[in-house]
Structures are given as structure tokens and as C-alpha cells.
Amino acid sequence: MFSYNTRLGFTIVTCAIILFLFLWSHDTASSERTRFLVFNSESRDNIPTIPLHIHNNSDTYSSFVETVKQKYGSVRFSGIYSVNDELNTEEEERFRICVANGPRDLVKNGSLFWKTAQIRRTHHSYLSKEGAVLMEVGGNQGDDASEFVRLYNPTYLILEPLEKYANLLTEKFKDNERVTVLNLGLGTKNEVVMVKIEGNNACATSKFSTARGETPLYVTNATEFLLKIGVGLFNIDLFTMNCEGCEFEVLETLLSTNLVNHLRNIQFATHSRISGLEKPIQRYCRIQQLLFRTHRPTYQYKLIWESWRRRDLP
Template sequence: MKKTRSWRTFILLVMTTCLCFTIFVYLDLNMMHFLKDISPQTSAATDNVYSRMEYMDRDDPNESNVNTRRKYSKDLFLEKVLEYRLLLPLKGHLFNPVVRKVVEQLKKNDRIGKYVRIETIDEFAKSHLRPRDTTLSASDLKKVQNCKTTSKKDYLKSYKSLFEGNNGRSRCIRRTHHIYLNSTSFMIEVGGNWGWDAGNFSNLYNMNCIILEPLTPYTDILQRKFYGNEKISVYNIGLGSKNEVVMVNLEGINACATTKFSRKNGTVPIYIVNAIDFMTHLGIGVYDLDLLTLDCEGCEFEVLETLVKSNLIEKIRNIQWATHTQISISDPWGRYCRIQELLKRTHHPTYQYKFNWESWRRNGENIQCIDKVK
């Protein structure tokens, strides 16, 4: 009897192993076919890269190019993953359906030309990019230095006003401030986490929204939370100054303190896209973005520093961000002060709790919101 049970257990184990292996192979093959189907251009680019690698192997028998070949491989892998993550929210469409509706509405209202084609709007946006001068004058540098001198004091004062003022209700300003938003508005939230802010924004204003969240478990939560909402689209990426993959650790309640600047040996990969590349990918620059809001544990420095170097900053009507100075990032106080001086050239604050939370509006805009500067 015991032998019979042992044989049954053994057979069951073998069958289970075979089934798992079959499923793994099936999924792996399907993923490969999926990537090929959605990206014939990338396949061609891949062939070119591999051709260059083979050429190097052929012409240089030495191993001096090993590091170069590894770099090609890493770049190719990153390119593939980023392309997959940029295509996934399209749900089979050639362009993001949320942005497509925004563009069609703008065309209908004659706010962009009828000649603009959604299929090439990203190329059109990129063709209009121009660099901006980020040189600071002697007067600007003096203001930066004064800002740094009072930075710690300003941080503590603003922190108290924001989180203790008005019986704690002041902290809600990052959501309630933006009463200019409506059902035709378009915003991007960087750092969606589990969707608390995005849900409140949606309930208050019913606007169109792109949410970026680089942590896959929280992207899954966001997709379930907003399932069926055709005005919200979720991307499993973060924004920064360049395309890269970074290993991080999940930190804080609901991973809300997870940052790529932690300087610890991370175990979870997150994928970052250059801020200008992502926005022009959506066609921003051909049309205006109503609100960019950033709560991304330090990425605000890289994103803002990247945007102010380009005329794309002029196409963002409102920019809101949380400043994170208590992380392992190079000179956060000085970088904040420098960003502030550069941003003054195109925007002005509508509420400001320095080094905590604030929102800036494009100069010349005549829109309504709850103004409060601290």
C-alpha cells in the first residue's frame, strides 16, 4: 500500500513538473511573439545592433570590445522593456486612447491645426523642441544663495503650515487647488502609488489623466482601481533625466518612500524614461498640458531640471510638485533654489510651502484656482 502511494506521489510530481515547464515555455514564446508583433521597427533595430556586434566580433579578435558589446546588450534590453511598457497601456491601439480623445477634442475646438495627424504627432512635437538658456546671472546666483541660507528655516516653517495649518486640512491643497481642471483637461501624475491622489482628482474634476508608477505591484493596483475608466491610463514607468533601469528597495508604508536615490543594494527593478522623450511621445508640445504633478521621492529634481532646459516647459500650464530633501541626493537644497530661479522665467507660484509642496502657473495664464503662497 505504501509503495502504491509512493508511486502515485512520484507520478503526480512528475506530471506537475511537466505541466509547469509547458506553461513556462508557452508564456515565454507568446511574450516573444507579442514583442515581435507590436514592434517590427524595433526588430529591425535589433538586427542592426546584432549586426554591429557581429562586425565587432569579426574585426577585433581581442577582448577589448567586451565592455562595448555588453553595453549594446544592456541598451537593447532596456530599449525592449521600455518599448513594451510604453505600448502596453495602448491596449492594442496605435496611440494612447486617452490622449487621442484629448487631441480630437482640441482639433474640434480649433486649438490645434486640423492637419496634425495622431500617427505622427510625436515626431511633430519633437521637431518643435528648442533648448533654453539655463545660465544664471549674478543677480540670480545671489537669490539662489539667499534661498539656500534660509532653506532649513523655510522648510520647517512651511512644513508646520502645511501639515498643521487649518486643523490639518491645508495638506489637501495639492488636490483642491486645481479648480481650473474640467472634463476636457489633461494632466499627468508622476508617482501614482495606489491611486489616492488620482482618485481624488478624478472625483473632483473628471479630467483626462496619465498616471506613471514604476513599481509593478502598484501599477497593478492602479489598473484594477481605474478599470473601466476610459479617461485614465496607467504606465509602469517613472520619469527622470535619462532612460535607465535602477534597482530599488520597497520602503515606507505602501512603498511610498521608495526612491532610486536610496544608495542601498536594491532588489526590485524600476524603469525610468527621459521626461522630454515621454512627453513628446504623447504629443505634448503640439498642445498644452494642463497639469503636471510630481510626487516621486526625488525624481522631481531630475524632471524639473530636464524640462527647464527645453522650450517644452512653456507648454505646461501648471506644474505641482513635492520636494524631497531628506533623501540621499546631491545638494537638494541648492538644486531646489536653482530650479526656482529658472522656473520663474516661465511660471510663477500659485501656492507655495517651500521645500514641501507647491504649484506654479505659466506666466500670462488667466485661470482660476485657490491661490495661497507661504
């Protein structure tokens, strides 16, 4: 039997995801499907308070509020706030060294992108605990997801911004009630970008590519999406990204708030060779310095793949 706290925690996560999906299903125009998620995504300085009563048209509202109140009392999201993301003198020096070494690190590790497939999947034994929560940004056709489910089978939220592949993932995991798939990507703002499908199974399709196309890619602001599904009320055990350059925008956005404290482990690929990305090595090195404030690397192939754990965790 699972403990009361474990079962309650799992209920909160599940209710938050169900609540989100209920609201999602009422926004039928595909070009507007991310509209309700973002109120003011142009500015990251003013993270909005999200009162629970905005969800009062949901059938799950009452049970969700009651579950949250039992564990946390009357809840507001005022504990989420902007932080100072300017680098201090010590961080500036580490940043300078990182930038200087960046081209060398890229050459050294550049051939390891696909060779890291096993470590990025097998490195996370903590996902086996009951109630563990995994969120993946960039599910593609589900190669990583299939392994995560086989190895750990956690409560699992997969974001995939291409509708074709979101549908594929939904079909693949339709019999697993722990897996939820959303046709959505994360970034700094609410947008629908028309992209060209590139790479094997669209694996190189990116909003940052200079090649324009006719396939819609749906993106919304990262911090406000996490607030909407209730992060801050619960922690995500692993937040993993492989999204063809969106990692830069998502990390920059999240690191401008204290939401990053609710991500126990953060794993990401670095797609620094995409032609439309601006100053990828400089941005990568700045992200490194900000992450060091709250997390530490548990494995790292610089500018390719790495995972960071919150400093208070073993």
C-alpha cells in the same frame, strides 16, 4: 454640445495616448520596456526631432496624423528646443538668498507635508473644464488620483514606476476610460534601478535611497517621453509630481528645454531629506529661479509642496 475645437483637442490627446500604449504593448521584455523611448538621454543639449512616420506600424497612425494635420497642418517637433539654463546676475542673487534661507524654510514647513494633501488636490478647479489634461508622476496607490477623478475627472495619465502599484492603479481605474496608467517613472535617462521597498505602501521607495534592493523601478528621460506622447502639439493643464526625489531630475531636464511652456501648471513635492540626493537645497533654489522665467507660484510651502502657473494664464 461641446465645440468643434474642444472635441478635436480631446481627440488629439486621446489618440496620442492610445498611440503610445500600442507601441508599449509591443515591447514585452520588462527589462527593456523603456528602451524605445530614449535614443540619446545622456545629453540634454540635442533634443531629437520625432517625425510622425516612426509610428507607422500603429493601427491608429492614419487617424492620428489626419487629426493633427486638420488642427496644425503638417507637423514637426522642431518647435521644441534647448534653452539657456545658466542663471543671470539677478537670478544668482535670488539663488544665493534662497540657499541661505533653505534650512530655515525646511524646518518651518517640514511638518506640513501630509497636511498639504487637501490643497494639492483642491487647488486645481481649472481641471473641471472639458478636455483638461492631467499628468501625474508617482501615482503610488492612487490616493491623490482618486480625489482628482472625484473632483474633476479629466483626461488623466498616471505614471507609476513600481509594477505592483501600476497594476493596482490599473485595476482601480479600469472602468474609467479617461484614466491611463503606465508602469514608468521619469528622470534624466533610460534606466532600470533595483530598489528596496520602503515606507507605508512603498510611499518612501526611491531610486536615490542608499538602500539597494531587488525590486525593479523603470525610468525614462522626461523630455523625450513628453515628446513621444505629443506634448508640444497640446498642453498639459496640470503636471504633478510626488516621486521621492525624481522631481529634481525631471524639472532640471524639462527646464533645459522650452517644453516647460507646454505645462500650464506644475505641482511638485520636494523630498530634500533623502540620503542619496546631492545638494538638494541648492538644486531646489536653482529650479526656482528657472521656473520664475515662465511660471509663478500659486501656492508654496518651500521645500515641501508647491504649484506654479504659466505667467500668461490668470
